[in-house]
Amino acid sequence: MAFASVERLKTAAEKNPLVVKEAKEKGKKIVGLYCLYSPAEIALAAGAAPMVLCGTRNDSIATAEETLPRNLCPLIKSSYGFAVQGTCPYFSASDIIVADTTCDGKKKMFEYMSEIKPLHLLYLPHGPHLPEARVFWAAEMRRLVERLEKEFGVSIGEDDLAKAIALANRERAALKGLMDLSRQKPAPLSGMTMLELLFKSGFFADKEEIIDMLEEIVAEVSAAPQNGASEGPRVLLTGVPVGMGSHKVVKLIEDAGARVVAFENCTGYKKTLPVATDKPPLEALAERYLATPCSIMSPNTARFDLLDEMIRDFSADAVVDLTWQACHTYNVEAGKVRRFVQDKGLPYLQIETDYSEADTEQLKVRIEAFLEMMH
């Protein structure tokens, strides 16, 4: 079914590069972010527009491989490729890049990227349960505040931060509302549509505008009459981030007759954890961002709690765990996810791939056989 509000977001997104350019001409600062660990709130509090930069397309990888090893995660290569090629309007528009030491590949790639643009590296601690980690991460938040103050000639007060947190929380709630539409059986939007919306929503300079659009979609779609059509097995996708350009597995799953109803990854539900509003802002930010259940954390118990919750809430029939080639953390953790999912009695499939089309036929066999197995 086509929804006017869905089309509106897609059309609006097409104008985003232009809107960003205009905003920049009017003096708006742009902060490029790569990872869910980078706090968009601090950019907002500095009066800048945070942009989620992408590393989801294959076309920039060849350029990246001139500098980076071939045997590296495609996400890292794609991000770097766009940076050197200068073909991403959002990267070009960014006044500064905020990056973090998530995995080793990214961390070292950012050293090269800092030769292209001003880059602020956040040193992310990997033991989320340690009290010292939270203290250290809060200090990193403070260091970012100071950097942006200096870079943009502004001063960031507690109030600015509190306001930014409130705005970002509203955006998170709107995104969660959108994703929660798929709790319905059958899910009203396909996984591909959902992914496109989630991905495109990251490129709006004006948060109010995107929040409105997301809320409109939720209102229109939930009011629409349910179509009773059968949707095939309901798949929960976990693992690495996906976006447009790196969506092939989502497409293959849906082409094979299943529906991706839930995205546990950074593109999806991981984004929706709110920031507490009853604490000093930097402390609250540190706490929230450190709680992101990424495989680079050790132990990463929170991912399993989230999976558990989502399998239940989205009535998942199966779990597909997507890992990028050479992503050690997600690939190693896949063994634990397999055990966890199978212990719950659900079928589990791990797919390790990159952005190229080279293995499409083999992936089709795996995915179709996986779905046949569930009959």
Place this chain on the structure above:
Amino acid sequence: MIVAGVDVGSTGAKAVVLDAATGGILGLAEAPTGFSPPKAGEEVLEAALAKAGFARGDVASVVGTGYGRVSLPFAARRVTEITCHARGARHLTPEARCVLDIGGQDSKLIALHADGSVKDFVMNDKCAAGTGRFIQNMAAVLGLDLDEFGAAAARGQPVSLSSMCAVFAETEIIGLTAQGARVDDLAAGILASVARRLKTLTGRVPLVPVLVFTGGLARNPDMTALIAQGLGVELHAPPEAPFAGALGAALIAAETAT
């Protein structure tokens, strides 16, 4: 009523014609896939029908499987080779709980539930090591056809090869040949390295008896014995094992046609 299963793989195409009521095999045929999967599928179907003494019009339903399954115009349904190999192997060996299929481009290990349905499966990654293609290429490096290669390996003492990579293994074999290594020992070493590679699949899908070996290599008793030895298990390779995929497809056709 008769039905058929056609398995068009990356290297070979196979067809099985079945009596839908009894499950009895009436005709078998195979041919290299060549450059045209639909043509190869057509050919083997015709040949299997000719052997069975039937014509195209007699077939109630055809199920296609293998990499070429999407391009078979006559197939009523398409089912993956995982499901088909499981079905076929189970039909040939009713006690089967696990299936090892070495295909042209990939190898699969399939675990079965007690009722014969697929419980879990693993496939090798993109790498060629551990596939039929790898063995074929290595045999060609040694100047042997597959039967000669199996016989040579059976006579040899496995040389240890450090590389599992198709490209580097070739270089290594040429180097070892230059140093005077015996062809028999190299062939044995190559099969041992294939078994070692296959062993890495068993972490996720354990090898449990009864284990049925399917795919083209299963027709070669020397190779079957050496791979079984390398894996440390007993492998059952019934005579029709190379046709397990097509047979499974035909069995599924029989189910859906009635």
